[in-house]
Amino acid sequence: MNKITTYKEKSNQFKSIFFFLSFLLFQSVGIAQNEEATVDTTQKVETEQAKEAETIEATAGGEDLILQGEKLFKANCKACHSIGDNKVVGPGLKGINEKREKEWLIKWITNSGELIASGDADAQAIFDEYNNVPMPPQAVSVEDIDAILAYIKTPPVSQQDVATPTEEVTVEEDSSTMLYVLIGLIIILGGLLFFINKSRVSIAKQVAAKEGTPFNGPISLLDALKFTISNNKGFVAAVVIVLFFGGLVDLMDGAFTIGVHQGYKPEQPIKFSHKIHAGDDKIDCNYCHSSARHSKTSGIPSLNVCMNCHKFIDGSHGKTFVYNGEEYSMEEEIQKIYKHLDYDPKTQKYGDNPTPVKWIKVHNLPDHVYYSHSQHVTAGKQKCQTCHGPVEEMDVLEQYSPLTMKWCIECHQETKVATEGNGYYEDMHSRMTDEYKEKVLGDGKLTVDEIGGWECAKCHY
Amino acid sequence: MKRTYLNTLSKLTLIAAVISITSCKEKNGMAPEYMPDMYRSPAVEPYVDYGELRGQQGDESLKNKMTAKQPVKGTIPRGFQPYAYQNNFEDYEKAGVNLKNPISYSEDIEKEGKELYGMFCIHCHGTTGQGDGSLVEREKFPPLPVKFAPGLAISEGKMFHTITYGKGLMGSHASQLTQEERWKIIHYIRAGFMEEKPNTTVVDSVIVEQVIEEVAKATETE
Numbered sequence: 081m082n083k084i085t086t087y088k089e090k091s092n093q094f095k096s097i098f099f100f101l102s103f104l105l106f107q108s109v110g111i112a113q114n115e116e117a118t119v120d121t122t123q124k125v126e127t128e129q130a131k132e133a134e135t136i137e138a139t140a141g142g143e144d145l146i147l148q149g150e151k152l153f154k155a156n157c158k159a160c161h162s163i164g165d166n167k168v169v170g171p172g173l174k175g176i177n178e179k180r181e182k183e184w185l186i187k188w189i190t191n192s193g194e195l196i197a198s199g200d201a202d203a204q205a206i207f208d209e210y211n212n213v214p215m216p217p218q219a220v221s222v223e224d225i226d227a228i229l230a231y232i233k234t235p236p237v238s239q240q241d242v243a244t245p246t247e248e249v250t251v252e253e254d255s256s257t258m259l260y261v262l263i264g265l266i267i268i269l270g271g272l273l274f275f276i277n278k279s280r281v282s283i284a285k286q287v288a289a290k291e292g293t294p295f296n297g298p299i300s301l302l303d304a305l306k307f308t309i310s311n312n313k314g315f316v317a318a319v320v321i322v323l324f325f326g327g328l329v330d331l332m333d334g335a336f337t338i339g340v341h342q343g344y345k346p347e348q349p350i351k352f353s354h355k356i357h358a359g360d361d362k363i364d365c366n367y368c369h370s371s372a373r374h375s376k377t378s379g380i381p382s383l384n385v386c387m388n389c390h391k392f393i394d395g396s397h398g399k400t401f402v403y404n405g406e407e408y409s410m411e412e413e414i415q416k417i418y419k420h421l422d423y424d425p426k427t428q429k430y431g432d433n434p435t436p437v438k439w440i441k442v443h444n445l446p447d448h449v450y451y452s453h454s455q456h457v458t459a460g461k462q463k464c465q466t467c468h469g470p471v472e473e474m475d476v477l478e479q480y481s482p483l484t485m486k487w488c489i490e491c492h493q494e495t496k497v498a499t500e501g502n503g504y505y506e507d508m509h510s511r512m513t514d515e516y517k518e519k520v521l522g523d524g525k526l527t528v529d530e531i532g533g534w535e536c537a538k539c540h541y
Numbered sequence: 542m543k544r545t546y547l548n549t550l551s552k553l554t555l556i557a558a559v560i561s562i563t564s565c566k567e568k569n570g571m572a573p574e575y576m577p578d579m580y581r582s583p584a585v586e587p588y589v590d591y592g593e594l595r596g597q598q599g600d601e602s603l604k605n606k607m608t609a610k611q612p613v614k615g616t617i618p619r620g621f622q623p624y625a626y627q628n629n630f631e632d633y634e635k636a637g638v639n640l641k642n643p644i645s646y647s648e649d650i651e652k653e654g655k656e657l658y659g660m661f662c663i664h665c666h667g668t669t670g671q672g673d674g675s676l677v678e679r680e681k682f683p684p685l686p687v688k689f690a691p692g693l694a695i696s697e698g699k700m701f702h703t704i705t706y707g708k709g710l711m712g713s714h715a716s717q718l719t720q721e722e723r724w725k726i727i728h729y730i731r732a733g734f735m736e737e738k739p740n741t742t743v744v745d746s747v748i749v750e751q752v753i754e755e756v757a758k759a760t761e762t763e
Contacts, residue, residue: 159709
């Protein structure tokens with residue numbers, strides 16, 4: 081048996097081992113891809129629910145009176161008062177039954193102005209404390225006041241210690257762990273290859289020793305590779321050609337993604353969820369991005385806009401929300417607003433050391449393009465979602481559209497101009513020559529590109 | 542022999558290609574940039590860090606500066622009319638008596654007002670004006686003390702003052718709505734919900750004179 085036949089046998093061994101290894105690799109890659117696609121598992125995390133909402137029947141009136149008081153309080157008082165000791169618009173009412181006489185309270189509630197005018201010192205003190213803003217007279221009967229006071233005195237337990245509700249939490253598994261698994265697999269398989277090579281050499285040496293011929297085949301893995309290459313030049317050339325053209329195609333594909341940040345999804349310093357605000361609460365986009373109607377930029381709202389609601393909504397109910405697959409406390413995120421504003425929610429006073437929030441800008445157009453929001457929102461009457469996608473479903477905002485020039489001009493070609501009831505267009509079209517009119521309006525619709533939406537200088541100047 | 546190697550090696554190449562393609566995509570990151578000279582503006586742009594402007598990258602002293610600035614002291618934006626009343630209860634009453642809607646009513650104006658109401662008011666005051674907005678229904682906000690209904694004793698001046706400065710739990714909406722837009726919303730509320738006979742006469746000049754007078758008074762006292 082000469083050397084070459086030995087190698088043939090070996091190569092058969094090789095083949096089966098290589099095949100096994102490559103099969104393993106293929107499988108693992110397949111698994112990795114599959115799992116990346118399906119790891120979005122929804123898990124229902126049930127936060128503990130403090131369901132000890134037994135109402136205490138403490139006062140003589142009992143539960144009914146308290147419940148009636150609760151209803152009345154929510155309808156008439158809650159807009160300005162809390163049952164705790166925190167200030168809302170007026171003072172918190174905890175302990176008001178001990179602090180004031182009932183007669184005084186009835187007088188104050190039904191007509192605070194009269195009580196102040198009568199020269200009552202306590203009434204005057206409160207009036208002064210709250211910047212001379214009187215409490216409007218309330219249309220409630222003495223019985224109603226009784227019920228409200230009973231409610232303030234002994235509110236149901238569930239409201240003293242606020243219950244944490246069940247929240248549905250989506251936990252997304254990190255796909256980067258799959259990458260580590262893959263790298264680990266490659267290392268393990270590489271090691272395996274190394275040991276297989278070692279045993280191949282030792283077997284070949286033993287075979288050579290048995291036959292009495294010196295072993296001078298390749299020993300190291302590298303030598304084995306060189307041996308293979310030198311014996312398979314045609315194949316190597318084919319591989320090089322395939323790799324070259326494959327690489328070229330990859331490079332071309334890659335070149336088209338340069339500067340196209342579609343899907344850019346940075347986490348913001350305050351975990352603001354558009355899903356909660358625009359989706360669940362149904363707040364119009366324009367409420368916060370109010371400059372989109374008037375200006376080039378849609379505007380990142382300044383914190384005073386946040387405070388229009390979050391002065392009252394402080395997240396003290398302890399609920400959580402999901403942002404980028406992770407759970408966050410509403411209270412902690414809202415506290416960040418207060419911190420940036422140097423605002424003290426207890427005294428409702430603003431300090432003199434506010435700091436800006438460094439929001440991360442998601443949509444960045446290059447400087448050589450001009451884009452105006454008002455032109456699209458006010459004049460063009462486009463919905464925000466046309467370009468920004470279903471923002472009301474995004475907790476982390478991401479760039480939905482590619483914002484490439486192709487994307488712009490395609491939209492300009494398809495979008496019809498709203499000419500109905502616009503005297504300008506009626507006048508303009510009546511003055512057109514028949515030939516031009518046929519060219520522009522012949523297809524029964526007027527699109528943006530036909531009124532200059534494809535002019536270079538409209539966007540580049 | 543050649544064929545067997547060909548098989549295995551071609552498989553390996555394929556695997557390598559698959560790995561290289563799957564592992565390249567960076568999560569949440571921005572795409573690569575190439576020669577970004579013309580991406581960045583050399584002039585100050587809204588919401589762009591001063592340290593990110595063209596030609597200034599790397600200048601640490603310019604980084605982390607807020608780009609949104611307040612107007613220079615003593616200046617007012619073009620087309621802006623200073624509001625003569627202060628944020629206190631006394632001026633609330635004064636504005637209620639003195640201020641009249643300077644925009645004459647028309648159905649188009651009411652339509653515009655409705656659109657604006659839908660953007661800025663509806664989530665609390667609701668589609669019916671009775672305080673049944675989505676935020677109240679979701680119990681994020683308590684029921685509103687004000688329900689827009691015929692006979693509601695709040696003058697249009699008071700409404701304007703309230704939108705400008707806020708009242709009770711309602712915050713100031715002056716930064717989101719121009720004065721003109723505020724008046725349009727008031728037209729819609731009064732005609733749509735309060736069924737009031739709208740004012741169709743223009744009182745613009747009176748208001749301007751009055752405002753100038755009030756501003757002059759206010760600056761005198763300062």
